[in-house]
Amino acid sequence: MGRLVVVSNRVADPRKSASGGLAVALGQALESTGGLWFGWSGRVAAPGEAEAGRLHTQMAGRVQLVTMDLSPTDHDSYYLGYSNGVLWPVFHYRLDLANFDGGHIGGYQRVNRRFAHQLAALLRPDDVVWVHDYHLIPLAAELRAMGCRQRMGFFLHIPLPPPLILAAIPEHDWLMRSLFAYDLVGFQSEVDLAHFSRYVRTEADAQVQGPNAFRAFGKTVHAASFPIGIDVDEFQALGRAADAQDLYHQMREEYSRRRLLLGVERMDYSKGLPQRLKAFRQLLQSYPENRGSATLIQIAAPSRESVDAYASLRQELESLSGQINSNFGELDWMPVRYIHRNVARKRLPGLYRAASVALVTPLRDGMNLVAKEYVAAQDPDDPGVLVLSRFAGAAEQMTEALLVNPYDATRTAEAMQSALRMPLEERRRRHAALLEGIRTQDVHWWRQQFLDTLASIQTH
Numbered sequence: 001m002g003r004l005v006v007v008s009n010r011v012a013d014p015r016k017s018a019s020g021g022l023a024v025a026l027g028q029a030l031e032s033t034g035g036l037w038f039g040w041s042g043r044v045a046a047p048g049e050a051e052a053g054r055l056h057t058q059m060a061g062r063v064q065l066v067t068m069d070l071s072p073t074d075h076d077s078y079y080l081g082y083s084n085g086v087l088w089p090v091f092h093y094r095l096d097l098a099n100f101d102g103g104h105i106g107g108y109q110r111v112n113r114r115f116a117h118q119l120a121a122l123l124r125p126d127d128v129v130w131v132h133d134y135h136l137i138p139l140a141a142e143l144r145a146m147g148c149r150q151r152m153g154f155f156l157h158i159p160l161p162p163p164l165i166l167a168a169i170p171e172h173d174w175l176m177r178s179l180f181a182y183d184l185v186g187f188q189s190e191v192d193l194a195h196f197s198r199y200v201r202t203e204a205d206a207q208v209q210g211p212n213a214f215r216a217f218g219k220t221v222h223a224a225s226f227p228i229g230i231d232v233d234e235f236q237a238l239g240r241a242a243d244a245q246d247l248y249h250q251m252r253e254e255y256s257r258r259r260l261l262l263g264v265e266r267m268d269y270s271k272g273l274p275q276r277l278k279a280f281r282q283l284l285q286s287y288p289e290n291r292g293s294a295t296l297i298q299i300a301a302p303s304r305e306s307v308d309a310y311a312s313l314r315q316e317l318e319s320l321s322g323q324i325n326s327n328f329g330e331l332d333w334m335p336v337r338y339i340h341r342n343v344a345r346k347r348l349p350g351l352y353r354a355a356s357v358a359l360v361t362p363l364r365d366g367m368n369l370v371a372k373e374y375v376a377a378q379d380p381d382d383p384g385v386l387v388l389s390r391f392a393g394a395a396e397q398m399t400e401a402l403l404v405n406p407y408d409a410t411r412t413a414e415a416m417q418s419a420l421r422m423p424l425e426e427r428r429r430r431h432a433a434l435l436e437g438i439r440t441q442d443v444h445w446w447r448q449q450f451l452d453t454l455a456s457i458q459t460h
């Protein structure tokens with residue numbers, strides 16, 4: 001394979017554990033080819049600052065990290081306005097939360113064009129380009145328009161909704177047509193792939209050429225599902241290190257008389273947090289033996305706070321957790337510990353291991369890596385139980401979890417109760433099967449599957 005070039009909105013240093021398993025996995029592939037990782041620097045230049053658009057280059061081992069600042073206007077339109085104000089809600093089936101009138105499409109197109117312009121100058125003829133996520137859908141089309149003929153693949157980390165939901169985006173035909181500039185398009189799940197297939201057949205009159213090839217607009221694109229995984233060994237090693245161990249022992253001591261239920265995510269409306277709190281309230285109502293004992297720790301890390309839908313969610317969560325605590329709390333027990341802060345990745349395995357139950361109940365989620373991290377962090381001899389939404393991409397693989405419909409508070413509360421009461425033998429059996437699954441289809445498997453498929457495609 002030629003040199004690997006990864007393009008994503010966020011760029012991480014693959015050598016730092018804080019960057020996460022995805023960065024580690026991509027970093028390994030980049031390292032082996034002496035690759036390049038290109039994207040946004042995460043920095044918004046001050047208004048009028050000449051730095052916007054400037055490239056920063058840094059070496060991380062053999063990997064070259066090249067990033068670009070955004071101007072405040074571009075950050076508002078490309079990142080907040082279009083990527084997170086239109087594409088994110090629609091792709092998560094939330095037409096009610098999309099702002100179609102913001103006029104942000106121009107900024108989205110402009111930043112993609114600028115990324116393509118800067119990247120094209122760095123590309124070599126035999127590079128393999130792997131573009132990630134909804135921020136950068138039109139990148140390959142822009143690169144092709146500049147004459148780039150390299151092999152190009154795209155992976156969508158978030159769900160793809162059914163055609164009629166997608167069609168609500170005024171620019172849906174342009175967006176989907178842009179995908180045909182790639183040689184390979186990857187999705188998290190078979191459901192997403194089926195939506196893609198249905199969309200291109202019904203809306204773009206695509207011809208199906210074999211199980212995974214679609215021809216439309218005079219081009220052929222291959223599409224398949226590649227569920228992303230985690231680096232299980234890396235995460236378990238993190239769990240053995242001091243930060244995670246300290247937190248684990250601290251939590252075990254503090255909650256020695258309690259049963260912990262845990263939720264960990266960015267504060268995002270796709271994660272089903274209000275519904276989860278209501279289901280937990282239902283648990284306390286329907287199964288009073290949990291009062292004084294069951295404690296829900298909910299970590300909701302700040303995310304995209306200048307998008308309106310995120311700000312109102314914060315108020316709703318504060319109010320719901322306040323209500324539950326005032327209605328059920330006692331002098332020596334608070335049912336909900338709601339924490340609106342990020343927990344450092346190196347401490348998370350300790351928190352996961354201390355929890356008897358993980359609540360991963362998104363309304364819709366591309367994959368959900370927290371579900372996999374929770375399983376990796378458990379003690380196999382005395383593991384906790386995963387309650388998982390059937391609407392998370394992870395549910396396609398993790399069938400030994402307790403699968404729930406997060407909109408159904410009564411049944412979700414029943415699942416919480418079953419998880420809290422589950423006999424040790426059943427916990428071990430379910431955990432062993434889940435662990436085997438996340439080990440087999442880990443993040444390295446995911447990367448290899450995608451890159452091998454991309455390499456195998458016959459291009460023009």
Ligand SMILES: O=P(O)(O)OC[C@H]1O[C@H](O[C@H]2O[C@H](CO)[C@@H](O)[C@H](O)[C@H]2O)[C@H](O)[C@@H](O)[C@@H]1O
Binds near residue numbers: 009366369
């Ligand atoms: O970059 P941010 O705006 O701060 O958001 C963080 C990331 O959120 C999304 O993650 C998705 O990818 C995960 C890994 O494949 C997947 O498990 C999860 O279900 C998705 O929601 C987003 O797709 C990333 O681009 C963001 O960086």
Ligand SMILES: O=c1ccn([C@@H]2O[C@H](COP(=O)(O)OP(=O)(O)O)[C@@H](O)[C@H]2O)c(=O)[nH]1
Binds near residue numbers: 299301
């Ligand atoms: O306070 C937090 C909350 C989350 N995470 C990490 O953020 C990632 C979240 O990924 P996931 O796929 O679950 O959802 P996303 O946020 O990407 O939609 C996981 O690796 C978590 O360990 C973290 O490090 N600290």
